[in-house]
Amino acid sequence: MHRRYFPEDFIWGAATASYQIEGAYNEDGKGESIWDRFSHTPGKILNGDTGDVACDHYHRFREDVKLMKELGLDSYRFSISWPRVLPEGKGQVNEKGLDFYKQLVDQLLKAGIDPAITLYHWDLPQALQEKGGWANRDTAKYFVEYANLIFKELGDVVPLWITHNEPWVVSFPGHAFGEHAPGIKNYQTALQVAHNLLLSHGMAVQSFRQLGLPGKIGITLNLTPVYPFSDNEADQKACDLQDAFINRWFLDPIFEGSYPEELHQIYRKKVGEFIIKNDDLEIINQKIDFLGINYYLRLVVKHNPDYNIFGVETVKPEGREYTEMGWEVYPEGLYDLLIRLHKDYAPEALYITENGAAYQDQIDADGRVHDQKRIAYLKAHLKNAHRAIEAGVPVKGYYIWSLMDNFEWAFGYSKRFGLIYINYDNQQRILKDSAYWYRTIIAKNYIED
Numbered sequence: 001m002h003r004r005y006f007p008e009d010f011i012w013g014a015a016t017a018s019y020q021i022e023g024a025y026n027e028d029g030k031g032e033s034i035w036d037r038f039s040h041t042p043g044k045i046l047n048g049d050t051g052d053v054a055c056d057h058y059h060r061f062r063e064d065v066k067l068m069k070e071l072g073l074d075s076y077r078f079s080i081s082w083p084r085v086l087p088e089g090k091g092q093v094n095e096k097g098l099d100f101y102k103q104l105v106d107q108l109l110k111a112g113i114d115p116a117i118t119l120y121h122w123d124l125p126q127a128l129q130e131k132g133g134w135a136n137r138d139t140a141k142y143f144v145e146y147a148n149l150i151f152k153e154l155g156d157v158v159p160l161w162i163t164h165n166e167p168w169v170v171s172f173p174g175h176a177f178g179e180h181a182p183g184i185k186n187y188q189t190a191l192q193v194a195h196n197l198l199l200s201h202g203m204a205v206q207s208f209r210q211l212g213l214p215g216k217i218g219i220t221l222n223l224t225p226v227y228p229f230s231d232n233e234a235d236q237k238a239c240d241l242q243d244a245f246i247n248r249w250f251l252d253p254i255f256e257g258s259y260p261e262e263l264h265q266i267y268r269k270k271v272g273e274f275i276i277k278n279d280d281l282e283i284i285n286q287k288i289d290f291l292g293i294n295y296y297l298r299l300v301v302k303h304n305p306d307y308n309i310f311g312v313e314t315v316k317p318e319g320r321e322y323t324e325m326g327w328e329v330y331p332e333g334l335y336d337l338l339i340r341l342h343k344d345y346a347p348e349a350l351y352i353t354e355n356g357a358a359y360q361d362q363i364d365a366d367g368r369v370h371d372q373k374r375i376a377y378l379k380a381h382l383k384n385a386h387r388a389i390e391a392g393v394p395v396k397g398y399y400i401w402s403l404m405d406n407f408e409w410a411f412g413y414s415k416r417f418g419l420i421y422i423n424y425d426n427q428q429r430i431l432k433d434s435a436y437w438y439r440t441i442i443a444k445n446y447i448e449d
């Protein structure tokens with residue numbers, strides 16, 4: 001067997017997000033979030049599930065940190081619930097909410113686990129949504145005030161900071177397709193939201209620099225390599241458009257200070273304008289210390305003039321494996337993506353901030369969860385991350401999505417991504433076979449293939 005050793009300082013982690021695991025949705029002074037409002041709206045979430053209780057992590061965080069220590073994690077990526085610390089989004093601080101995160105970070109540090117904080121993982125304070133939410137440019141200002149509060153409380157002890165998780169998902173599923181909170185279906189609004197999110201990212205990075213904090217700061221994007229269904233010109237063009245829609249619309253402003261011109265023209269013609277002020281793109285184009293990548297799948301596309309405003313239709317290649325989310329298992333796509341990012345944007349460092357799969361997990365007669373498919377998925381993707389590192393791509397760490405089963409947005413609790421199985425009837429935690437497997441990978445720092 002060939003051993004693929006990772007760099008000595010490679011970071012092995014796992015990731016979660018506040019709304020998906022914490023519960024305690026209205027406890028200890030926490031304000032309402034747009035996901036509380038969305039999940040309480042009939043018909044939005046499968047089976048009428050909500051994040052009211054979720055994994056009860058708010059009360060069980062000490063037990064969960066012990067499990068992270070048992071796995072030997074180097075780092076734990078989690079997000080802060082903005083309305084838990086600022087119930088109205090701005091102004092009055094909820095000290096009990098802030099104290100929860102200070103205790104969580106303290107437990108992690110005592111366990112020898114580096115915290116990696118995502119400032120925004122989709123749970124905007126509802127009070128700010130009432131003022132227009134991310135479509136209102138003022139929200140960028142309120143985001144920086146919130147970020148500064150957290151920077152000042154935790155900035156001395158937290159080494160890794162992520163401003164936003166997946167602004168593409170916040171913008172399009174949230175404001176164009178209506179599938180995520182706040183459930184808006186307006187493409188022009190989605191473009192303004194995308195811009196204001198990017199602006200808030202740049203402003204928060206500027207503030208982080210001004211505070212002179214010791215950690216590293218970046219942003220996490222859901223990046224999806226796109227491949228043409230055939231090598232004919234129309235399909236290749238469809239591929240380039242889909243790449244601009246999902247990937248370059250965020251990569252280009254952050255790394256180059258400009259939006260992809262061809263797509264911007266299409267939007268001007270077919271959607272309408274969105275407001276960009278004078279030095280916005282200069283603010284967005286702040287130097288970042290790393291790029292976070294959430295990689296799950298590839299897309300294969302073909303030209304279809306009737307399909308959408310781009311004339312791009314995604315196809316499902318036959319004979320391939322798919323996860324419970326209907327996402328193709330395509331580990332080579334992670335290698336292709338990392339090579340492309342290194343070549344086209346040359347980020348100083350890259351972290352795979354999410355990679356994982358949902359499969360039909362069940363507790364077997366022996367009381368264990370034998371999730372062999374997940375182990376195969378993770379191993380294949382780690383092999384491709386390793387190939388990219390050997391090719392010179394500065395990949396510094398890998399966070400499995402997710403540490404534990406959790407609230408999977410519009411799918412509720414029907415999809416399980418965790419290394420740890422959650423029995424939602426009694427909140428019992430059960431380490432799946434993939435958790436034990438991951439523990440050995442972390443201990444050995446190599447995979448065998």
Ligand SMILES: OC[C@@H]1[C@@H](O)[C@H](O)[C@@H](O)c2nc(CNc3ccccc3)cn21
Pocket residue numbers: 017020165166169173222294296354401408409417
């Ligand atoms: O779906 C699994 C995870 C989800 O639980 C995380 O909160 C989120 O960061 C996340 N992003 C993706 C990939 N991108 C995506 C694309 C369209 C809709 C939703 C997610 C997967 N995941």
